[in-house]
Amino acid sequence: MTSDEPRRRMDAARVRAELTVQDLWLRYVALGGTGDAFDLDGYLQGLVPLETFQQDILAQALNEALEDSYRAYRVPLSSLPPGDAVDEPLRRFVDDLLDRGPPASPEQSEPPAHHSE
Amino acid sequence: MTDPAQHADGAAPQPFEDPVLSPPVDLGAALNQMAGLVLSRETVDTALALVTTLAAATTAGTLGAAVTVVDEHGKRSRAASNAAAEQADALQYELDEGPCLTAWRTRQLVRIDDTTTDGRWPRWNAAVSALGVRSVLSAPLLVGEESIGAMKVYCERPMNYGPHDEHVMRLLAGQAAILLANTQSLAEARRLSRQLTEALASRDAIARATGVLIATSATGEQEAFATLAAAARRTGRPVHDVASALVAAAVARNARG
Known part of the structure; x- marks a missing residue:
């Protein structure tokens, strides 16, 4: 019964975010999910298993949908101009990620992205 | 699609039943x-x-x-x-x-x-x-x-x-x-076509960011996704935004040499 818990929480989240299985599937595909709508439907109803990685993607899709529905109710403050204040932490975070450098691998790989200008 | 009427332009149609009133328009x-x-x-x-x-x-x-x-x-x-x-x-x-x-x-x-x-x-x-x-x-x-x-x-x-x-x-x-x-x-x-196009654009960005992370530190797709999801949670942004920012930053670095 405990192994069923994540699934039930996910279906509850789907209902809470007012998503149809089709809408949820679109969000899941947008995040890189590889299952089809029937896989999701079957999993959410407890009929078929879903691999852990796909469950993670599904969970993220649900969290973003919940966040969106919550955000729709937020009230803006007059003193805070809507700007890119929030972009700064993201930029720093991304720089940190890139600064981690390649993993301790024997050979140096190619740079990840080629540019042509 | 059946062609509902074959009248020549401008010709009044001949009703197939005797109407009580003649139709006000053609x-x-x-x-x-x-x-x-x-x-x-x-x-x-x-x-x-x-x-x-x-x-x-x-x-x-x-x-x-x-x-x-x-x-x-x-x-x-x-x-x-x-x-x-x-x-x-x-x-x-x-x-x-x-x-x-x-x-x-x-x-x-x-x-x-x-x-x-x-x-x-x-x-x-x-x-x-x-x-x-x-x-x-x-x-x-x-x-x-x-x-x-x-x-x-x-x-x-x-x-x-x-x-x-x-x-x-x-x-x-x-x-x-x-x-x-x-x-x-x-x-x-x-509507569905527009949504799918958006979903595919987001998916592309995430796949590119996954590639960047695998090239730098991640051990696989699953870990790369977990890294993106963690960054999304820490910065309060959707995974798609984090992925786009990551790819943009990687491109900018390479451009600098």
Whole structure:
């Protein structure tokens, strides 16, 4: 019964975010999910298993949908101009990620992205 | 698509039945106009407005016309030709009774000759006769097995509609139902196509970011996704934004050398 818990929480989240299985599937595909709508439907109803990685993607899709529905109710403050204040932490975070450098691998790989200008 | 009429331009159609009244406008031209609309890219609202205008124009003495659409979002009127038609419809939904709801439920054409004497929908009849509606004709909109609503005309005179109007309304309702079903599925297909395009763009960005992370530190796709999801949680941004920022930053670094 405990192994069923994540699934039930996910279906509850789907209902809470007012998503149809089709809408949820679109969000899941947008995040890189590889299952089809029937896989999701079957999993959410407890009929078929879903691999852990796909469950993670599904969970993220649900969290973003919940966040969106919550955000729709937020009230803006007059003193805070809507700007890119929030972009700064993201930029720093991304720089940190890139600064981690390649993993301790024997050979140096190619740079990840080629540019042509 | 069947061609509803083959009349040469400008020629008045010869009715196949002897009509009680001659049609006020060229019905063949009207049907042609609707059939053409299916092929062009018009919005649902434009299509509905055309349907009610045609209904009002092809039934003599009509005060107002509207279409009732019934779907998973509930019952509502669209493209009402005037305020009276809109009010008369609103009363049907409010009282949950009336000729259009009956036409929709029973799939039968409904005619009221006089709202002051008709006993079938007492509350609705009383309410609309106060608005000045005396006679009503309502035809169901049928697509295959499914009833998707009703189309109706209201008149301020009693005994206004006869067998000829019933015939006209049946013809128009048949076309209107096909038209509505078509425009609704076209709108639905467009919406889905737009959503899929957006989903694929997001998916591309995430796949590129996953590649960047695998090239730098992640041990696999799953770990790369977990890293992106963690960054999303820490920064309060969706994974798609994090992925785009990551790819942009990687490109900028490479450009600097």
